[in-house]
Amino acid sequence: MSETSATRRGRGRRPAAEVRTAVLAAAGRILLRDGMRAVTFDRVATEAGASKMTLYKWWPSPGALAAEAYFAQSRDALDFPDTGDLRADLITQISAFVRLLKDGGAEKPVSELIGAAQMDPDLAQAWSESYALPRRELARTRLRSAQRQGQLRDDADLDIIVDQLWGACYHRMLVLKAPFDESIVVRLVDHALYGAAPRGA
Structure with a gap:
């Protein structure tokens, strides 16, 4: 040179x-x-x-x-696997999400970002376009793959499943201010996939 x-x-x-x-x-x-x-x-x-x-x-x-x-900071930590086993992949992804909040230091800043977004249109748009919608689409893409493989009903509402799973974490964090950890993840996934009705009902 x-x-x-x-x-x-x-x-x-x-x-x-x-x-x-x-x-x-x-x-x-x-x-x-x-x-x-x-x-x-x-x-x-x-x-x-x-x-x-x-x-x-x-x-x-x-x-x-x-x-x-x-x-950008959370992208690698929240990568969405597709091993062919939807239940296992959901448990892996939501466990990573909870770990990022609880162990990775994201719970407080995420709460602050979402709170501030209610009064700041620029922040609200950035949060939606830069994080919330892209992450939601990653989940929907994985769920659509599961539908094609017969792991979900053809008429399953994918947006409702996303709301049930990740929305439960946000609800506990932002509304109830209730403690939670990875111990809730398997129950969240099983209720979203299989419901709460008695078996055979």
């Missing part, structure tokens, strides 16, 4: 995709470590080594940045 080439690479601007990845990673770390209020453009720009003006250009508010950062 020539000296001129090396100099240009060392002093040139980083590609936009690289900067965006660094910003989301920094915002995600701050969010999970210190909560939503700590996610400011000043602090994230400093930690990511980015221009604050760049953040203003890409996100309408720190809350919108925090919502997208949470999705």
Whole structure:
């Protein structure tokens, strides 16, 4: 490599995709470590080594940045398996979700994000578009696969199943403020798949 080439690479601007990845990673770390209020453009720009003006250009508010950062931070942890066994895959995925909330430090910032979204339209849109709808579609894709394999009825309401499973966790966390852990996951999945009626009814 020539000296001129090396100099240009060392002093040139980083590609936009690289900067965006660094910003989301920094915002995600701050969010999970210190909560939503700590996610400011000043602090994230400093930690990511980015221009604050760049953040203003890409996100309408720190809350919108925090919502997208949470999705980026949680993507690998909440990967949805498809082993062919729907019950096992649901247990694996929802257990990972509960672990992220309880052991991964996400419960408080997620509660803050959802609460703030009720009063902040930019954050509400970012949370929906950057996290809630993509994660919901991942679940629906897995459930549709199960339908094709005959593991769910053809007329099963996939949105209701998603609401039953993940909605139960959000309800306990946000509304009841009730403690929960991975011990509820198998019961959640079995009730969603098999119902609560007596066997044979």
